[in-house]
Amino acid sequence: MAHITLLAATGCATSCITGVIDALSIANRWQALSGENGSHGQPLFHWDIVSRDGLTVQGENRVRIEPHHAMDDVTATDLILIPGFIAPAHVTHKPPAELITWIRDWHKRGAIIAATCTGSFLLAETGLLDGKEATTNWVFARYFKKRYPNVRLLPERLFTKDDRLICTGATSAYMDLCMYLIKTFGSEELAATCAKGLLLDPNRSSQSPFFIFDYHKAHSDPTVLKAQTLMETHYPHPLSMETLASELAISPRHFVRRFKTATGETPLTYLQRIRIEAAKQTLETTSEPIDVITRQVGYEDTNSFRKLFKKNTGLSPKEYRDRFTRLRN
Known part of the structure; x- marks a missing residue:
């Protein structure tokens, strides 16, 4: 016993x-x-x-x-x-x-x-x-x-x-x-x-599969907050670190270092997580095909998107939709 x-x-x-x-x-x-x-x-x-x-x-x-x-x-x-x-x-x-x-x-x-x-x-x-x-x-x-x-x-x-x-x-x-x-x-x-x-x-x-991205804004760096807003607004479009750094009038290297200090993540990882979160919401609430969702969140290659999605959630896009869909027949 x-x-x-x-x-x-x-x-x-x-x-x-x-x-x-x-x-x-x-x-x-x-x-x-x-x-x-x-x-x-x-x-x-x-x-x-x-x-x-x-x-x-x-x-x-x-x-x-x-x-x-x-x-x-x-x-x-x-x-x-x-x-x-x-x-x-x-x-x-x-x-x-x-x-x-x-x-x-x-x-x-x-x-x-x-x-x-x-x-x-x-x-x-x-x-x-x-x-x-x-x-x-x-x-x-x-x-x-x-x-x-x-x-x-x-x-x-x-x-x-x-x-x-x-x-x-x-x-x-x-x-x-x-x-x-x-x-x-x-x-x-x-x-x-x-x-x-x-x-x-x-x-x-x-x-x-249950993680919800919290956007890591509990910091006081206005430049990083501006970068976060830019990424959250323009994630469906091509975004390079050089472009973001230029918008903020700082060097790419300084931008990456400053962003990670404030949020704990690199700008690229942060952008990926924004896109994955957007894809999760679409999978939960629509019946859009995976290849369409791939393009909607800023990616071109569906296979690469599937791999990135599974790396972040532990599930394929289809498995995620099957488990968490909010659609009703």
């Missing part, structure tokens, strides 16, 4: 706790029904919810979470689960020192530490993720990368595991953690059965 300790903290996404409990409870029921692993009625998982002081915690949207006991009362566990946080204020604040110490100590004692969604920020604060692979909610990926440069962040991934440290992507990716736990402590067959019962795609591995 595997023991899971779920950490409840102020402002946490309660689904990252209750959803995990529901999934593991379903695994217990399926295993009991099947008699798999010679269970003889013994549950596969047991869990406790803990808080820093054992008192009631108010999660996101004022949902109250009643812990079983305080975190210091834990005497044995296989896995510590850190939930995600939805509000940016809860993501960016410095956690209490005793919480950091508690997480580090349990890792030293051999427990797996799993962070769902933006819970990876709390895990990164411990220093345990330095030099390790990790993922997080893609919405906060740029901030995470800037704040924790020593972590090997893979924002396109739904799930990472490195040295008993697990991270999952945006909110509902906690289900991918659940499937991993069911497979690890149960079996692949049990995990497959639970995935079907929960309507989960067991083969999904990327957050990339």
Whole structure:
């Protein structure tokens, strides 16, 4: 039997706790029904919810979470689960020192530490993720990368595991953690059965199809802002870096360096992402052929466009349309 300790903290996404409990409870029921692993009625998982002081915690949207006991009362566990946080204020604040110490100590004692969604920020604060692979909610990926440069962040991934440290992507990716736990402590067959019962795609591995480009305008460089506006307005037409630099009355080299400093991306990558975002919107809302969309967003070669689209989203244009179309028959 595997023991899971779920950490409840102020402002946490309660689904990252209750959803995990529901999934593991379903695994217990399926295993009991099947008699798999010679269970003889013994549950596969047991869990406790803990808080820093054992008192009631108010999660996101004022949902109250009643812990079983305080975190210091834990005497044995296989896995510590850190939930995600939805509000940016809860993501960016410095956690209490005793919480950091508690997480580090349990890792030293051999427990797996799993962070769902933006819970990876709390895990990164411990220093345990330095030099390790990790993922997080893609919405906060740029901030995470800037704040924790020593972590090997893979924002396109739904799930990472490195040295008993697990991270999952945006909110509902906690289900991918659940499937991993069911497979690890149960079996692949049990995990497959639970995935079907929960309507989960067991083969999904990327957050990339869900990314929404945020245009990176949280900076104070007026010249770069002007360049961004030019690209957003004229992306369907040929645009060279030399042309943009000329419009801004600066050298191409200085333009590229200044643009990357302000946005974190090269001008070419930024232009590509604008075009891909425009293509995504057209795929979602129209039935235009792919070759027509290719030209509409500023490309001539449809094959090259398909490759670039898949590189950015993890899906071909057709696969993307099939999954996200807003058209109604």
